[in-house]
Amino acid sequence: MAEIIANEGGGKKGHGKKRAKKHSTHIDMTPMVDLMSLLITFFMLTTAFSKPKIMEIVLPDNSEVDTSKGPEIEAKRTLNLILSGDDKVYYYVGKPPQNDKDVEATRVNLMKTDYSKDGIRKIVLKMNMLLYEKVDSATQEVITGKTKISQDSLLSLVKIYKKKDKRGPIVMIKSDKKAKYRNIVDVIDEMAICNVARYAIVDINEFELKLLETAPK
Amino acid sequence: MPKLKMHHASPRIDMTPMVDLFTLLLTFFMLTTSFKPTEAVIVDTPNSISEKTAPDKNIMMIYISKDNKIYFNVDNGLDSTTHVRVKVLEEMGKQYGVTFTAKEKAEFEKLGSFGVPMKDMKSWIDAKDGVEREKYNTGIPCDTANNYKDNQLNKWVLYSRFHNQGIEAAVKGDGDAKYETAKIVFDILLENKLSRFNLTTNMEKVEIKLGDYKGK
Numbered sequence: 085m086a087e088i089i090a091n092e093g094g095g096k097k098g099h100g101k102k103r104a105k106k107h108s109t110h111i112d113m114t115p116m117v118d119l120m121s122l123l124i125t126f127f128m129l130t131t132a133f134s135k136p137k138i139m140e141i142v143l144p145d146n147s148e149v150d151t152s153k154g155p156e157i158e159a160k161r162t163l164n165l166i167l168s169g170d171d172k173v174y175y176y177v178g179k180p181p182q183n184d185k186d187v188e189a190t191r192v193n194l195m196k197t198d199y200s201k202d203g204i205r206k207i208v209l210k211m212n213m214l215l216y217e218k219v220d221s222a223t224q225e226v227i228t229g230k231t232k233i234s235q236d237s238l239l240s241l242v243k244i245y246k247k248k249d250k251r252g253p254i255v256m257i258k259s260d261k262k263a264k265y266r267n268i269v270d271v272i273d274e275m276a277i278c279n280v281a282r283y284a285i286v287d288i289n290e291f292e293l294k295l296l297e298t299a300p301k
Numbered sequence: 302m303p304k305l306k307m308h309h310a311s312p313r314i315d316m317t318p319m320v321d322l323f324t325l326l327l328t329f330f331m332l333t334t335s336f337k338p339t340e341a342v343i344v345d346t347p348n349s350i351s352e353k354t355a356p357d358k359n360i361m362m363i364y365i366s367k368d369n370k371i372y373f374n375v376d377n378g379l380d381s382t383t384h385v386r387v388k389v390l391e392e393m394g395k396q397y398g399v400t401f402t403a404k405e406k407a408e409f410e411k412l413g414s415f416g417v418p419m420k421d422m423k424s425w426i427d428a429k430d431g432v433e434r435e436k437y438n439t440g441i442p443c444d445t446a447n448n449y450k451d452n453q454l455n456k457w458v459l460y461s462r463f464h465n466q467g468i469e470a471a472v473k474g475d476g477d478a479k480y481e482t483a484k485i486v487f488d489i490l491l492e493n494k495l496s497r498f499n500l501t502t503n504m505e506k507v508e509i510k511l512g513d514y515k516g517k
Contacts, residue, residue, distance in 0.1 A: 117320060127327065131333065131334045137349065137351050137503065139349045140351075140499050142497045143491055209509070265347070269348075276350055
């Protein structure tokens with residue numbers, strides 16, 4: 085302790101010499117405390133506590149691939165999402181229309197939904213249930229300690245599950261001019277939530293735009 | 302007599318432990334602080350479930366503001382002695398016929414993100430404070446027409462990549478920005494062979510109860 089009791093050695097009162105030395109060694113620390121509180125407040129307020137998070141996306145590099153002859157994909161598995169303004173999402177299952185006749189055929193399938201948990205998530209999750217349950221049970225087993233593997237090997241296990249997946253949806257994300265940036269992030273996020281193995285952001289074609297013109301508002 | 306003695310006791314409080322504690326806290330905050338970088342524009346990012354934290358070094362950031370303007374920022378990479386930022390600026394200057402003095406280059410290195418076309422770059426650097434700089438932030442031109450001729454964002458990305466191969470790209474867009482604008486940015490990144498990049502988001506936890514979805 086910095087405070088030294090001034091009365092120490094009080095028994096030697098008779099000696100004049102000693103008395104002269106009896107200055108209080110106490111230092112007033114109040115200004116120091118003031119300054120420190122100020123600095124602490126300053127640093128506390130300027131600290132950026134929550135670092136921003138990032139979400140990685142991979143876009144198909146289409147510079148060298150002939151896009152007219154894309155890989156053959158099962159029409160039944162193809163889920164087309166078309167993002168539009170006012171937080172609307174249109175979706176249909178099947179091949180995108182390539183001519184006016186297709187437009188008529190696809191129109192019947194076109195449905196409208198939104199970004200809520202009963203909207204797009206329900207649709208995607210229903211198509212992806214098999215894979216989702218597989219990933220979910222693996223994750224749960226690690227959390228509860230049933231299987232003892234590290235977080236990294238869990239991630240690589242999930243990756244393998246996703247690679248082997250043969251029945252889940254292939255989601256094509258398209259958007260018209262009215263969509264907001266938020267919408268695309270929401271959809272990609274939804275893909276991550278539902279553990280969708282295959283999805284891509286692709287350009288909308290002219291027939292789909294035609295389809296949208298008559299879509300339910 | 303003992304009662305009287307009580308009155309004589311000093312009312313001073315021993316502040317030493319308090320000072321000790323404060324010093325400790327102060328040291329902690331000083332060491333953990335990383336100052337919020339001054340950004341030219343406020344961007345309200347959308348939410349995602351991603352838990353990956355953004356790298357704070359070796360990154361070039363493209364901002365898309367609410368009113369669809371594009372801002373750019375590039376750091377010096379892992380080793381700040383390489384002065385990547387200055388090199389990129391010099392290269393841009395060469396392209397658009399602007400020469401910068403040594404003082405301007407040093408000033409530019411200290412500044413953060415910008416949304417300035419090259420023709421205003423000199424005045425933006427020379428401006429005396431942030432308020433004055435504000436008016437030059439009209440967004441980086443990135444016209445995709447004319448075969449990327451006056452696409453300054455494309456050049457910024459290109460030269461940043463040229464001077465720092467390992468640099469990562471991140472897009473920080475406002476949720477209310479148009480997708481069209483984001484698409485232009487994505488296309489530019491693709492053009493520069495950056496098909497893998499990051500989107501800055503806020504974290505938001507999502508829990509799924511399978512029972513809600515299993516019916517039917």
